[in-house]
Amino acid sequence: MTFANVIVDVPSQNTNRPFDYKIPEKFQGIVQPGVRVIIPFGPRKIMGYVVTLSETSEFSKVKNIVDVLDVTPALTEELLQLGKWLSRQTLSYYISCLQVMLPQVMKAKYRKELWKLTEDPLDSDLDPVFDGRAVMDYEEFEASGVSYHTLRNHINEGVVDVHYEVKSRETKKTTRMVEPILDEMEMEEFLVDVSKQAKKQRAIVEYFVFNRAPIPKKQLLELLSTTSASLKPLVQEGVLKEFDQEVFRDPYQDREFERTTPFTLTEEQSTAIQPILQTIDHKQHDVFLLHGVTGSGKTEVYLQSIQRVIDEGKEAIMLVPEIALTPQMVERFKGRFGSKVAVLHSALSAGEKYDEWRKIQRKEVQVVVGARSAIFAPFSNIGLIIIDEEHETSYKQEDRTRYHARDVAIERAKGHRCPVVLGSATPALETYARAVKGNYQLLTLSKRMNEATMPDVDIIDMREELHEGNRTMFSRMLKEKIDDRLSKGEQVVLFLNRRGYSTFVMCRDCGHVQECPHCDIALTFHKRQNRLKCHYCSHEEPMPTECPECESKTIRYFGTGTQKVEEALEQLIPEATVIRMDVDTTRRKGSHERLLQQFGDKKADILLGTQMIAKGLDFGNVTLVGVLAADSLLNLPDFRASEKTFQLLTQVSGRAGRHEKPGEVVVQTYTPEHYSVDLASQYDFEQFFNEEMKLRKAFNYPPYYFLTLITVSHPNQLKVQEVTQKIVQFMRQKLSDQSHVLGPTPSALTRINNRYRYQCMIKYKKEPEQRKLVERILHYYEDEMKQENGLQIIVDFQPYQLM
């Protein structure tokens, strides 16, 4: 083939199609689809991805490929296609979709340089900056204070040029190895010739008479307590040879994983796993929802399903939410499958991630356990994809390429003809609705392991606490129970939701929360104007001075942080030792793991934390879980607030009483009557589902309707309003009458970095032309969107973040 068709690393609409480049003789056969290349693009040299090859090009002037970065294609044929699909689905640039599938280090970084093209002095201020060099960093020029005008003159004269150099960021690590060339017999013969004085040399040769495998040079020299001076002559004489072998940084190399064997499945587990195994065996595609209460043994079902896939010589992808990807979790997979497992998550360094990814690429592993982006693992023979805690919103990427791992999983599984298993104790409403409809196969685990029962839940009405004079953050019951556990040497988990740290308004007397009359959503408090606003529709109203329900004046907007709780805890129960886990205490690498380890080793009585302690933890000594402010999620300006509350309360409660000792849960709330709090305390998912579905139906939300969120931003507020208005009008005109186009409305975060943000929300059932329409909008504003700090339009199909 003569030409490579390349997607260049310049995100824009007209680079969504490939550019042609000639393949020079020396790269023939190496350049193939999926390979990264360096190509000239305008004045620069940049990176690109070869997507196809061709014999001809319709262009007459085609430049040469400058360099090739991969020997093995970085992206398989399947992933190249998947990128195209992603690009259509999310309306993001093809290049961004290709990049999103690769580890960070494989995305090129550019260095901008100034090149001096003449030996003669430049006769300008720029001369001293070059200081006799021919090349310098562009940054140096910028820091020098020399005018851009001067530079431009030199460029026009052809004596200076601007160059873009690709800095490849991959960091492969190698070790020097030593290996015998002669066979045993020849070695023996050679030994005869080695002088008796050269003891060290003799030792080396003798070693290789008996050990034929390559050995790291360092290790060999250590073993025989010798130096490379004795080794060198042997290499020169052709007895041994040295070479570099790529080594992988293994983040878990210092850890011993105790091998585990499969449990005999319970009846419920075997019933659940049968259809999954059958689908694997029959090489069919199907989607299963494994709905199992916390501690019901879902993970064992995953493990045994994966085992089947391994036995059949295929590969499995296991997705776990970032925060649940605890060492405990990794241990369960490494313990069962040993070195067949690669792990991908954000706590690894960029180099470690790259190495884990390479293990997958080189087919050295058959299983990958990882967070969201592991869905792009470059396997070529996938037999199973599992998504644990499938309801987690972190499976949706919220910037640039806005994909949902669940959708990608299903798309890949279709191609590989294999099942997808979605698992959760609290499935997303969308997922459960599909299972109820029969689109997904529902599998149920209703009982906890070891006859453990679900912990009893006490709901404490914090309004009453206040009325009875308790102004602390801890109800009397929670305090009593904590005291009790401390005296027994048992442990406590205290959960505070920090995400809800903000801005809804609540009456501390009656718990009334001010909601939008049209949207069934808590109004957001805007402090500067002292007004309440709904960010779905345009409703707003002044901040009330007294409660519209009970006329109390104790109206407050809400929010407490973990640090405050820790201080309060210290005053209330000074003898308790507390481990606090939140974004601040877990910033350093490994601290997450260390804190959990300490708690597991019973070095503290109380684990106090946010989201990150809500799931995955399996500590037998935890017999009490306290939820400090169950309402904080409930009142987020989000139609999923109730669902999130139900999910979180269920997850947190699930941390207690998982083994022999029974557990208890205390939930503190200002709205004990709310169905999501009440039904979570009874572990009644079905009932919750039914209640919530009624509301979703009444207010036209998913799963009854799909959503598209178009967010417009610009430094000028009038401009934003105007553009959003235009978009709203256009969509109203073009979409069917069954769709609802809401807006323009200020976003919940109305101004970020001095840019105003407005939005248009579309609720629809079926709009096959919608993507084309949105593309037309994006095309229409393309030039304005290219300007620096200009217009930005973000389109999010099926949004989860509504801010």
Ligand SMILES: Nc1ncnc2c1ncn2[C@@H]1O[C@H](COP(=O)(O)OP(=O)(O)OP(=O)(O)O)[C@@H](O)[C@H]1O
């Ligand atoms: N068939 C079995 N026989 C005995 N023990 C089992 C069996 N299956 C699972 N277990 C054990 O029961 C406990 C709970 O199981 P597991 O953690 O898999 O549940 P889960 O549903 O994944 O929980 P969660 O959703 O809360 O994380 C674990 O300690 C696990 O080792």
Ligand SMILES: [Zn+2]
């Ligand atoms: Zn009130």
Ligand SMILES: [Zn+2]
């Ligand atoms: Zn509203």
